[in-house]
């Protein structure tokens with residue numbers, strides 16, 4: 001039985017160990033990290049999964065980011081990810097339970113549109129993410145275009161072009177961890 005709760009209070013070291021296990025130690029070089037650099041994750045949109053023994057088996061974090069237009073405009077977005085499940089626990093519904101909790105939360109309290117870098121076969125199948133809106137979007141690093149996803153919100157048209165990056169008006173992390181910027185096309 002998997003229990004989903006808010007991520008806050010889980011402990012940075014435990015979260016980092018889980019992300020290392022799911023993505024490998026070079027995860028900091030991923031384009032997703034550059035998009036959200038300096039931002040603090042949303043405490044109300046980030047979740048942890050625990051097994052029946054109380055072991056942390058999965059995490060999901062969400063971040064304030066934006067699409068920056070050439071004209072100086074800034075469209076706020078919520079970046080979802082990493083969604084991570086311990087390798088020995090994958091394909092048992094934990095990722096789905098974490099994402100279900102996020103989607104329930106944002107559908108109950110609608111806010112900025114969701115975006116992420118991830119597999120459309122997974123995030124499209126269950127939660128309606130597509131790459132339909134992102135063909136003209138740029139990212140501060142390599143990204144596979146079909147994995148740059150948004151979740152459409154009724155009545156909301158997203159800009160056709162722009163550069164993804166941190167928000168200029170969001171509260172930055174007080175001491176953002178130094179992250180080596182190697183390159184990767186994978187999401188995280």
Ligand SMILES: CC(C)(COP(=O)(O)OP(=O)(O)OC[C@H]1O[C@@H](n2cnc3c(N)ncnc32)[C@H](O)[C@@H]1OP(=O)(O)O)[C@@H](O)C(=O)NCCC(=O)NCCS
Pocket residue numbers: 022023081082083084085086089090091092093094095096097117118119121122187188
């Ligand atoms: C991707 C990840 C979060 C999915 O979580 P999970 O708990 O392993 O997967 P779930 O049990 O929720 O999967 C539910 C269904 O989706 C399928 N699925 C899982 N991951 C998938 C993927 N990447 N692509 C397509 N389908 C996938 C499962 O096979 C399962 O299908 P079924 O219901 O027909 O049996 C997890 O495998 C993981 O941490 N992977 C490594 C890190 C990563 O790549 N994260 C995503 C980038 S943000």
